[in-house]
Amino acid sequence: MSLLRRYLSNTLSNTFFPIFMTLFAITSVIYLVKIAALTSIITISFTELLYLYSLSVPKILFYTLPITFFISAIINLSKLSNEYELIVITSFGLSPLKVLKFLIPISLLISIALFIISFIVIPQAKYLESSFINQKKQEAQFNIKPSEYGQKFGPWYIYVQDKKNKIYKDIILYQPQKDKDTFIISQKAFIKNNTTSLSLKLFDGSASTITKNINQVDFKTMSMNSYIKQTKQISSLSDLIKYWKNTPKNSKKRRNLLQNAFLSMLPITSVIFYIAFGYFNPRYEKNRNTIYAILLVLFYMIVTQKIADLKEYYLLLVIPFTWIFISILFYIKRIRRYY
Numbered sequence: 001m002s003l004l005r006r007y008l009s010n011t012l013s014n015t016f017f018p019i020f021m022t023l024f025a026i027t028s029v030i031y032l033v034k035i036a037a038l039t040s041i042i043t044i045s046f047t048e049l050l051y052l053y054s055l056s057v058p059k060i061l062f063y064t065l066p067i068t069f070f071i072s073a074i075i076n077l078s079k080l081s082n083e084y085e086l087i088v089i090t091s092f093g094l095s096p097l098k099v100l101k102f103l104i105p106i107s108l109l110i111s112i113a114l115f116i117i118s119f120i121v122i123p124q125a126k127y128l129e130s131s132f133i134n135q136k137k138q139e140a141q142f143n144i145k146p147s148e149y150g151q152k153f154g155p156w157y158i159y160v161q162d163k164k165n166k167i168y169k170d171i172i173l174y175q176p177q178k179d180k181d182t183f184i185i186s187q188k189a190f191i192k193n194n195t196t197s198l199s200l201k202l203f204d205g206s207a208s209t210i211t212k213n214i215n216q217v218d219f220k221t222m223s224m225n226s227y228i229k230q231t232k233q234i235s236s237l238s239d240l241i242k243y244w245k246n247t248p249k250n251s252k253k254r255r256n257l258l259q260n261a262f263l264s265m266l267p268i269t270s271v272i273f274y275i276a277f278g279y280f281n282p283r284y285e286k287n288r289n290t291i292y293a294i295l296l297v298l299f300y301m302i303v304t305q306k307i308a309d310l311k312e313y314y315l316l317l318v319i320p321f322t323w324i325f326i327s328i329l330f331y332i333k334r335i336r337r338y339y
Helices: 002-040 048-084 084-093 096-142 237-245 253-270 271-278 289-308 313-335
Strands: 149-155 156-164 167-176 181-195 196-209 216-226
Touching: 002 096, 002 289, 048 084, 048 096, 048 253, 048 271, 048 289, 084 096, 096 253, 181 216, 196 289, 216 313, 253 271, 253 289, 271 289, 271 313, 289 313
Parallel strands: none
Antiparallel strands: 149 156, 156 167, 167 181, 181 196, 196 216
């Protein structure tokens, strides 16, 4: 039995890793494109790009691991069936349910790993990513460069003619709105960093509001604040519990919680599907199990995403048991009467 276990482990790993590396590479490219899109908002170096990518790795693993394992488990058993090896194993008295005992511990291990990644690692990675991006936005607002267009201070577009000793000269601020446009012109200004906000102090200028009429106000001094978005830190188990506990029913976070739970349970709740579609007789049947595996996992992901929109916690029990029940029906129809 230990020899068979070792043999099945080797064949499964030979199927799993090529699929996993392919999906991981494709998903990595998608996330790198998303990170590169941030350069339109903030300036990042190559090292910082790699840092942001490393924070995306838990998400990539979370989406690629369950899909890869589901498909590779069925493909691996189908390959063994196609080469008559599973038929030989069955002839020695090892039924599909006994082979299933080998797959259950691996499936359970992957599901536990997915729960840890989705409910512990990913929230922490999101916090680090948000903190990094907010810091970069703050630096971009704090380091306004002279004679450059397209720079922003909060909701305002800002243009600076000159800068000497941290004092900006000849400043123009513009804020477009639906019903009005606002211009502020000032002779000089400076920016102060207040940790939670940036304060722009303007001197000797005027503010104009353009609607149907033009209204202008002159000023000696004016202060404008741009508040920095703060991300709640997750530094302890209690912070993590609060993070997931404080999820309103109609919130996106509650929907994500359900989606993550459904996807994390996919490997362990699908164990019967592995043998239901992995076993077949190559003399009488064609090997279409790869297509079946892809269609099944797509069906599961689409349905669970739609069901997660309901945002009801009782679905965490209903969906897994329904999926297991369907897999048992497939097993009875396709496998039990033959093996």
